Amino acid sequence: MASPRGRGRRGTIPYAVPVITMVEWTRLEPWRVARARTDRGESVIVKWAGPHPDRRYSEEWRLRTEVAALRFLADDLGVRLAPRVLAEDLAAGQVVLEDLAPRTALDGLLRRDGAAAHLARLTAFARIRGELGAVTAGHASRYERRRRALGPVDAAADLLGHAAPIRTSGVPEAGRLGVPLRGGAERELATALDELADPGPFLVLSNGDPEANNVLVHERGPVDARLIDFEFAAFRHALHDAVPLHVPGPAWMWVTADALGELGDVYRRALAAGVPQAEDERRYGLGLTAACVAWALTRLRRLPALDTRPAGDTSRAQLVATLEAAARTADACRALPRLAGWCRHLADALRLRWPDADLDVTALAPYTPRRP
Known part of the structure; x- marks a missing residue:
């Protein structure tokens, strides 16, 4: 029909x-x-x-x-x-x-009421993302058999997801800003991409879009969260799914786990139930930093489009916030310091390029929506 x-x-x-x-x-x-x-x-x-x-x-x-x-x-x-x-x-x-009704998408509740009104639902969001990784770790070959039975798949391309095109798109935009990738930062980016390409025990199933619009929750009573939209699902590095708790996604100006009851720790504990290596500070910090920087550089690919936007378009300030949030995550994890510095230089260059984006987004409430 x-x-x-x-x-x-x-x-x-x-x-x-x-x-x-x-x-x-x-x-x-x-x-x-x-x-x-x-x-x-x-x-x-x-x-x-x-x-x-x-x-x-x-x-x-x-x-x-x-x-x-x-x-x-x-x-x-x-x-x-x-x-x-x-x-x-x-x-x-x-x-x-x-049909998962009467559950509703978490992002709609955040837009309507603000994050402070939905801390329990944000906690459930962080937990279920970690649980997805925990229960699927070690089962990649089992999933691949099921997926291949339905048609061809490129597991290598799926593994990197949005990080795949960074070397050809993302890094070149940095050159356009006068902040080329070189020296220690270049070596650390190679380390980050190597980590994402070879997750080891962190290889888990992701739905491919771990943002708040793809989790459904009950507005009243027990949250009982469920994940939706698996059209880009693949086994990849688990820490890709933690990125939205530390770095703003397309819908938001600013997110921060610290202001929301350590959501990053909620995710990490849930993941560690099936991936004990998540307790390793060095390994976890490297993976999280790598995933956050990869996301920030993916967003940097939008530079040509954002250059055409009118002054005051919030997408510009959001890109600055994304790069700075990735750098803050690296600092907190004590990982890839030169790469973190490079991200800050990129953010500074954008502030100079777009005076309208020279804002202190950290003063915004967590999960402040980006205006269309």
Whole structure:
């Protein structure tokens, strides 16, 4: 059945489950998503693969990855961290998932009420990300078998995720700012990328987008968090999933674990339940710093686009904050000091380039939204 054309359309989907009667649909990029009702009155979620800005992965690839990851968690490992797959028709590009309502996305609550009102939910967010790593550590080959059964996959490319293009995009932008990568910083970046490419015991499953919009929580009562959106799932370094607790993601101007009850420690303890090496200060600090710097350099690739934005566009100040947060994380972890200094020089260069971005974002409340 084709995707419905508007909210409120009705129809049926021929799966090997009770007939699904469409009662509502809402388009959410990069997916088309509908809430549907079966003829037994059960509420389910129907997803159609849709376009995505990251053109490295086809719609078919992403749908197969989502199905493989969710079945791996529920069927192979027997854990309830994400929705269950109820049925799929990969040829038609559709999948039917468990409806996790009345849970709602954490980022919406943070935007509405601020972080201070949702410390318990932020703590659950940090914990479930660590739990995902803990329960999947050591099972990469098991997941890979399931994923390959659905179609080809490039495990090497998946491993680095957003860090893969840094050498060709991210570092060149630094040169444009007059802060070229050289000497000790260059050697430390190589160390960071080596760590991410060879995680050892830190090799775990990530959904590929560990931000607050991809965790659903109950607004009242027990939080009972669940993770969603596994279309970019892959086994990669666990500390990629800790980055949003230390460095602002696309939606936020500023985040800080210290001001929110040490969320980074919550994540680390949860991860250590399955990855005991997370207790090693040196190894953990190196991995976290590497992942945070990789994210900051990924965001630096946006320099040409941000140069075209009007003065006062908050994306500029956000990029400054991202680089400085990565440097602060390195300082706290006592890791890669030259790379941290390079990130600070980049932030300083951006402040000079964009006087409107010369702000003290640390004065903002944690999880202050970036204005569109």
